[in-house]
Every structure is written in C-alpha cells, then in structure tokens.
Amino acid sequence: MTSDCQKLSSVLQLWDKSLVVEGLRQMRNTQTMAELQLQSPGKQPTIRDVAELAGVATSTVSRALTKPGRVNHVTRERIEEAAAKLNYIPSSQARGLSSGRTQTVAVLVPDITNPFYFDIIRGTQHQLKAAGYTQLLVDTEESAEMEADALQKMRRSADGFILAASRLTDEQLTEAAAQQPLVTINRAPAIAPTVVIDTPSAIIQALEHLVSLGHTRICFVGGPATSWSNAKRWQAFQVETKERELTTSRVGPFAPKTTSGAAAADAAVHTGATACIVFNDLLAIGMLQRLRERGIRVPEDMSIVGCDDIFGADFCNPPLTTMASPIEQAGRVAVSMLLSRLNPQYGGTSRRLAVMPTHLTVRASTGPAPER
Amino acid sequence: MTSDCQKLSSVLQLWDKSLVVEGLRQMRNTQTMAELQLQSPGKQPTIRDVAELAGVATSTVSRALTKPGRVNHVTRERIEEAAAKLNYIPSSQARGLSSGRTQTVAVLVPDITNPFYFDIIRGTQHQLKAAGYTQLLVDTEESAEMEADALQKMRRSADGFILAASRLTDEQLTEAAAQQPLVTINRAPAIAPTVVIDTPSAIIQALEHLVSLGHTRICFVGGPATSWSNAKRWQAFQVETKERELTTSRVGPFAPKTTSGAAAADAAVHTGATACIVFNDLLAIGMLQRLRERGIRVPEDMSIVGCDDIFGADFCNPPLTTMASPIEQAGRVAVSMLLSRLNPQYGGTSRRLAVMPTHLTVRASTGPAPER
DNA sequence: ACAAGGATGACAAGCGATTGCCAAAAATTG
C-alpha cells in the first residue's frame, strides 16, 4: 500500500530516532510478559478460579456478582476480593449463552458518514453504556436489503434493535418487529415503538418564515424516495402551502449527500422558485456550494432552508437556516424505550411514540424575496 | 421529556390519521405471530434442529458450515439446505464460547463526534465486515482512564483492538499490547503495530506553502497535551521552522473542538503571527468563525492551515487549506494489520508500521502575507 | 481380491457462565 523501507526510515528519523530500538526493547518485554501469562494455564481467569480462591462454589460466585442480596454480605466481599485479585471479568459469551441475553443492542443507520446519524449514535451510545449495554453499530448503506439482512443475521447476537430512518417496507418492518424487540426512529406507521422528529411542524415554521420574508414561489427539494420522513415532510409541505396559497414545485428525489447538491440546485433554480425547503442539511450545503459557483446569491436571489441542523450547518457559507431538533436526545429516548421493553421490571410506562420537538434556527441562508 | 397526549394527537393527525388504529391492528398481528413462534419450543433453531432435519450429527453440521472440505460435498448441500429451510443462524455466543474467538474487534476512539474519527470508523467498519468480523465502537471521551478500562473490560469480548489516537501512556500501552492483540493509529513509539499519518511531512508542505506566500511569522496552534500526533507535529514544526529561520510562536493546548477555536484564534492573533498551522480542522474552523467575528480577514490578515481535511473543511468560510490524508484507508490498513495477526495463516507479511501519505490541499484560507 | 490409507461422519467432552432445586445452617417463634 505504501512504499516501505525508504520512506519509512526517513519518517522514523523525523519522528523518533530511537523508534526501532525502542520497538525491539519492548518486543523483548512482551516476550517476557507472554511467558508469564502462559504459566497460568488458561490465560484468562474463570469463575472457577475465583470460586476456588474464595473457597466457595462457582454458583455462589455467580450469584454474588449478579444477584445482590442473594448471597451473604461477608461472603460476597470475600468473593469480590478474590475476583479483584484475579482481575476477573466474566465472559459475556458464556453469560449470554446460559442467560439467553447478550446485553447488546444493535443500532442500524443508513449511512455512518452522515452527521445526522452521528448525533443519534452518540445519543444511543451514551444511554446504552449507562444501562450496561453494548452498542453494535451497523451501516446499512441506505439499502433495505442490507437492513433486513442485518436484522436476520444479528437476531441471535443482539437483545434488541434500533432502526434509524429505516428503509424497510411496512411489511418487512412489521415482520421484523414480530421477531425481535425493536424501536424505530423517524418511522412511525409501524408496529414498533417509535421516536419521531416533528419535522412537519418544522415545515410549518419554515414556511411561515419564508412567507414573512415575502416568498411566494417555494420549491421542495426531496430526499430519498424510500425515506419515510421525506414523504411526511412533502405531505406537510403540500398541505401547508395549499392553505397559504403558495406556488410550489418539487424536485428530486436526491441522495442525501452534499454531492447531490449540484443537481438539486440546478433543478431548483430551474423551477423559478425564490426559496427552497430542502430535505436535509447535507443536500442543502451541497446546493449552497453549487449556487455560489453559478453566481446565484444566497439569500439575495434564493433562500435555502435545510433540515436537521447538523455539524457544519453553522459554519457553511452562508450559515444555513435550518430546522433543528434534539437529535441526540432522540437517540437516547429510543434506547430507553427499547430497554423498558427488554426489562419490563424496571421500565416504567413504555411509550409507543415519542415526538421530539423542532424549531427553526434562522441563519443567513434565508432573506427577503427578491423584487421581481 | 415531551409533553404528550395533546401534542401527540395533533402530530398524528398531520402525519397519519390512521396511525393509532393501524398500531392496534398490527399489535394484534404481533400477538398472533408471537403465538406462532411459541409453538416451536426453543424459538430459535439450533444446530441440533438442523442436524436432525439433515439426518446427521451436530458435529457434521458444524463442520459443514465452518470447515469447507472437511465434509462431503453432497452432505454439505443437504445440510445447507436444511439450515436455509430452518433459517438457521449459529449463535455467535455459543460459537465464541467453544472456539475461544469472538469474531469481534473493538475500535476505540477518543470522540465519536469528531469527523476525523468518522472516516476511520468507516474504514475499519468496511474492512471488518468484509472479513466477517463485527466492530464494537467505543468512545473513550478523550480519557486515558476510560480507554484502559474499556481495554480491560472488553478483553474477553473482542479478539483484538484498534486504538485510534490513544491517550494512554507508553507504559499503559505496552502493557495493553502484551495482554491482547492491538493496533494503534497515530501512535508510533510502542510495541504495537501502528498506522501513522505522515503529518510531519505535511507540516513541511504547509510551511513551504506559507513561506512561498511570504509569511515569516508563523504560529503553531496546539491540540491536546496528551496527543502523540500533536507532539510529533510540534516537533516537526520546530525543526522545519528553525531550518527556514522563521519566527515562530506556539499557543495551546486546546481541545480539538470548534468551540475551542475562539480562544485559539485570540491567542494566535495576540502572537502577531500572519499564519497559523492548526492542530486540526475542527479547531481551525472554530478559529475561522472567531476571526470573522473579530473582523480579522482570512486570508488577507491571517492565513490558516488545518489538518485532516475533515467533512466541512471544503465548505466552511473561507474553505480551509488543510493537510489531507487517506484517513479511511488508515482505518482499513489498521484492520488488515490486526487481522493478519489474529489469523496468521491467511495474513501475509504482517507489517509493524504503515505510513499513510499526506498532501496539502490548498483552498481559500491561505493567501499572501499582509504587507507590513 | 486383500491390505493400506484417506475421506467421512458420529461420539462425547468441554467452553464459562446461569439457575432450579435442595440441604445445611442460622434465625425466629411459640
């Protein structure tokens, strides 16, 4: 992959002249440590080792460590001490095998590189870790097939699933929800509990904002055809623009990536609209770039409203007016909905639907409609 | 979290008037399906079910599915057919228990929300999936302690580790490397195999670029104190600026976030430098914002060079000149280095060091030095 | 046609935990 020796040595020289020597020295170290490890037979301490050291049965160790109260206070301390001394960590594999639960939740997102999902991932990650669960991140690459596949393949290895912006059909989703506990994000009309982001209401806010700036010809720049939120946003857009007697147009579908922005911008300009409501910020940012290239000024000639308020929306040029919502929190709520289903004993009232509020964040990409 | 009923219903109305009904209907569906499932005793088909259906022993099923060639061609087909019919998925738990390998690799990054790591994550994810491994993402929140902790806690559940920009001390790292297979990214002087991004050479390119633009007073804006790459970049900066007899200054350390950009910008301006080489793009973008607020023009009054070429570097204002490198590829290479260690049979020559090339991407944040 | 050898598949012993069941010990009660 990289041309090696020559480049390497010059680089090393610059970085750390003693690297190679250092490496060798430490190599030797390892050797020694590895040997030390091999003295003890099975490398990792098992529950048996702990039991032996503490002078109890393995079952007692297991209970001491998982069922507080089931074991005498003082015995437990002795066990914990032994466990600590051996640096014992229970094998999640073995634990999962016998208990049937993996303490793992899989989070499926259409595209890891989309900053929108970053926030969701961060939210789920936090919440899951707090509950002692492990998160399994899966990138489904915008493909319903991969999504269904992952759902199948991992049904044994995850206790539950969180589907962000699922691309599955309603039937697939219903079926999947019957097979395993799952919570969706931004996908409401399904059997599964859902966290939705209230973008329709955001659309209203955006439209009012644009109307107040004097815009009358507004274009809806659509996202992926299979996206449920896209459909809902379009629906809200239609209803609201009709009420307000605005002239509308629609272009798309476009992939939710900055690279699709060029085509989207050109199409939008072609409609003659003076303002666009764009499926998401990624696309909107791409449009901004293209409009700038074409010499179309934002917001003087064209106003742009994005959606999601992702990383970057505040520092692009011009900064993007966008429909913001607590995405990270959506992730957290999704997790707690899922966990309350997985552990009905703890979980309080497990809701079937959570609606995350949205608000319009006005920045510099929207302005008064151009005079005609 | 959200005010419920009222808002909910209004939202539902807008979205899907039949949602509730729909929900109930599907609820019933599930009930039925769940019942169906309960008819078969153990819910998920096991290897035994497959063996029975195919008329062979479980061991044969196991071999047919994992050791191609060990089982007769025709028997295998029969088994595969049976497995497919039952929709059998082996339990990774059980498999791991007996085989001792989890087919899982943990990737530790200091901050999931940093776009730099996004690319790494994407790279590792791809490569791991291709090799049939599962990726476990861990956010260590820039903390050496959490990192060490995760390394301990997960040593049973992961076959190997990839540490991106590890915050561990050399001793900790050496110890960790002795305990389990691990590959580091951007952390060379350690026992473990490493993928480094050749930023020192990028620093040279950046300096040459700035010099060619007439800059003589250059400021190094430092990142986290515990960051190895930061140290190396500073080192390269020092060496190269001395050779070129430039006037230098250094500010920092700053957290690698846009929010730290304000302080960084103010400090940099205070040094009187006309150009900055900034630890990373995140910080640089933050500085850009602050400089703009303060009316300091970029690049007319001050040139800025970032590092990493992250998402956003191309559309911030002005677009950022930055030291780019194939980050995603770095992730991929790290994975293949790790896997070649985990599976010595396949793996070819397992390198101990891979150096990723860098190049300067010049955009609009650098320009001629201001006249004095 | 028979012995040697390789291919094939079954048996059974784990892997490291959990957990139902039960007996011994301790605490409570009358």
Place this chain on the structure above:
DNA sequence: CAATTTTTGGCAATCGCTTGTCATCCTTGT
C-alpha cells in the same frame, strides 16, 4: 428448647456450538 421459617451456598443440568478422537466406509495399489 423444640419447631419452623428463612438464609445461604452447593450440586448438577443446561445453554449451543466446536473439536479431538475414533470407527466406518470407500478408494486404491498390488
């Protein structure tokens, strides 16, 4: 102080799969 209840901790059976060992069967060579 005996009887009863409650704790406490051990035994052993699983969980679902892998793998070492070994018997069987089918090829071959002679």
